[in-house]
Each structure stands twice: as C-alpha cells, then as structure tokens.
Amino acid sequence: MSYCVNCGVELGAGVGKCPLCSTPVLNPRAPIDRDAPPFFPTRHEEVEPVSRRMAGLLLSAMFASVTVCCGVLNLIFYRELWWSFFPGGAAVMFWVWFAVPLLFRKINAWYRLTLDTLAIGVYVLLIALAVHGLDWYLHLAVPILLCAVCVCPTVIWVVKYRRLSILSSAILVLLSAGFLAVAVELICDLYLHDAWLPGWSLIVLISCVGLCIPLIVIRRVPSLREEARRRFHI
Ligand SMILES: [Zn+2]
Structure with missing residues (x-):
C-alpha cells in the first residue's frame, strides 16, 4: 500500500500518477501498469437531496x-x-x-x-x-393576532412584489415593528386599564425610528449608498 507524497491519498498498485493531485508516482517496487483496473471509481455520483x-x-x-x-x-x-x-x-x-x-x-x-x-x-x-379565559382571548389575543396578521403579510408582500432594496426593506420592517408594538400596547392597555397609557411601546417605536434615520440618509445620498453597497454588498 502506498500513498501520494503530495496529498497523502492512498494509491492503487501500478498507477503512474496520483488520481487526486496528479503528482507523478515513482515506485521502483510497483512498476506502472496501465491496464490495471482503476483503484477509485471513475463515475461521479451525487447524494440525492432529501x-x-x-x-x-x-x-x-x-x-x-x-x-x-x-x-x-x-x-x-x-x-x-x-x-x-x-x-x-x-x-x-x-x-x-x-x-x-x-x-x-x-x-x-x-x-x-x-x-x-x-x-x-x-x-x-x-x-x-x-x-x-375566554374574556382575555376575545379582547386581547384576537385583536393582537389580527394586528400581526394585517402587518406581517403586508410587509412581506410589499418587500417581495415591489422588489424593494435591502435598505428600503429594512426601513419598512423597522417602522412596521415599531407601530405593531404601539398597537399591541394599546390593545393591552385598553383591556387592562380602559385607557391608553403608552410606555414601553413608545421606546420601541422611537428606537426603530432612530435606526431608520441613518438608513434613510444612506438611501438618499448616492455616495453613501454606493459606499454601503461596496462594503456590505447591499
Ligand atoms: Zn496526490
């Protein structure tokens, strides 16, 4: 049994060169036999995808x-x-x-x-x-679910069918997430306190808007947009 000196692959008896890296094989004890059957299978097969x-x-x-x-x-x-x-x-x-x-x-x-x-x-x-808990289901779970169902598919549809750029898609997703958070807190407040007491959702909304501002600036300024495209492949 011999091995290629270059890549280490196992060699069949009588081969003239490595089947993997084509390095010539010089082995005085095993002269080259061109009629020997190939040591490795010559047919390439692919594993079938699941x-x-x-x-x-x-x-x-x-x-x-x-x-x-x-x-x-x-x-x-x-x-x-x-x-x-x-x-x-x-x-x-x-x-x-x-x-x-x-x-x-x-x-x-x-x-x-x-x-x-x-x-x-x-x-x-x-x-x-x-x-x-049918009461919280009707007044809390169903409205939140309906809000999510209205917002998420709309965002996906706009991104997919309007073929928005990555920057525009990110702006749309961030703004939608912010307004969805406000809607969720509004529904919770109306159920629990019968009044809108904005708190955590405003922080989420302001953070999302804050993240959108630099993205909008990059999208508006051609030189910045080109730089972002070069650096991040967007
Ligand atoms: Zn080799």
Missing part, C-alpha cells in the same frame, strides 16, 4: 410522538390535570407551520398564512377555554 415529502413525514412523526408520549405520561402522572393538552396543542400548531408546507407543496401562500394564523388562534383559544 425529499420534501420525506422531511414532512419525519416532522409529522416527531410531532405525533411528542403528542402521544405526553398523553401517555399524563395518564400516569398528574392525572387530575390535562397538562398534556398544552404540549400536544403546540405540536399540532408546529405541525401546521412546518410539516404542512413540506407535505403539500403547491399550497397557496395566502392559504398557508390563513392556516398558520388559524393554528395559532385555535391553540390560544383552547388554552383560553382550558383556563376559563
């Missing part, structure tokens, strides 16, 4: 096993409380989020979004029912 369907099935099996295991444990421990319902519900919600797009590839983006939102809504509703 099928999306298989990945979806694997994820489904993982989430199903979590749900079943929690259910069985619940029957053994703390039987007076149906605690397995919470991890089980979360597993179903994650299954809708991650496994459904892999299993049903041609599903429309808007249907997916509706399905994802419904999964969150139903899961939170079931928790609210379990803890007798």
Whole structure:
C-alpha cells in the first residue's frame, strides 16, 4: 500500500500518477501498469437531496410522538390535570407551520398564512377555554393576532412584489415593528386599564425610528449608498 507524497491519498498498485493531485508516482517496487483496473471509481455520483415529502413525514412523526408520549405520561402522572393538552396543542400548531408546507407543496401562500394564523388562534383559544379565559382571548389575543396578521403579510408582500432594496426593506420592517408594538400596547392597555397609557411601546417605536434615520440618509445620498453597497454588498 502506498500513498501520494503530495496529498497523502492512498494509491492503487501500478498507477503512474496520483488520481487526486496528479503528482507523478515513482515506485521502483510497483512498476506502472496501465491496464490495471482503476483503484477509485471513475463515475461521479451525487447524494440525492432529501425529499420534501420525506422531511414532512419525519416532522409529522416527531410531532405525533411528542403528542402521544405526553398523553401517555399524563395518564400516569398528574392525572387530575390535562397538562398534556398544552404540549400536544403546540405540536399540532408546529405541525401546521412546518410539516404542512413540506407535505403539500403547491399550497397557496395566502392559504398557508390563513392556516398558520388559524393554528395559532385555535391553540390560544383552547388554552383560553382550558383556563376559563375566554374574556382575555376575545379582547386581547384576537385583536393582537389580527394586528400581526394585517402587518406581517403586508410587509412581506410589499418587500417581495415591489422588489424593494435591502435598505428600503429594512426601513419598512423597522417602522412596521415599531407601530405593531404601539398597537399591541394599546390593545393591552385598553383591556387592562380602559385607557391608553403608552410606555414601553413608545421606546420601541422611537428606537426603530432612530435606526431608520441613518438608513434613510444612506438611501438618499448616492455616495453613501454606493459606499454601503461596496462594503456590505447591499
Ligand atoms: Zn496526490
């Protein structure tokens, strides 16, 4: 058995040069045999990419096993409380989020979004029912969820279909996050205090606006925009 002096790869008997780095092989004990079968396979093959369907099935099996295991444990421990319902519900919600797009590839983006939102809504509703919290569900969870559902897809749609630059997209995302924080605090305040008492959300909004200002300046000044493009490839 001999090895290439340059790259160290194992050499077949009678080869004239290294199959990897083409360094000539000079071995008086093993003369070159041009008719010897190739030591390494000559055909290049690629590992097949993981099928999306298989990945979806694997994820489904993982989430199903979590749900079943929690259910069985619940029957053994703390039987007076149906605690397995919470991890089980979360597993179903994650299954809708991650496994459904892999299993049903041609599903429309808007249907997916509706399905994802419904999964969150139903899961939170079931928790609210379990803890007798229908009031906070209707006046707190549903409005916050609706706000997020209105803002996030709009931002994604504008960025994707208007083909915004990275700078413009960052400005839009930051401003949307700021105003979403204000809306969330407004909903919480109206539910808890029946009045708007702005606090943490204004700090978030001001921080987002503060971050946007230099981005807007860079976007407006051609020399700065070119410098940013060169330095950060944007
Ligand atoms: Zn070599």
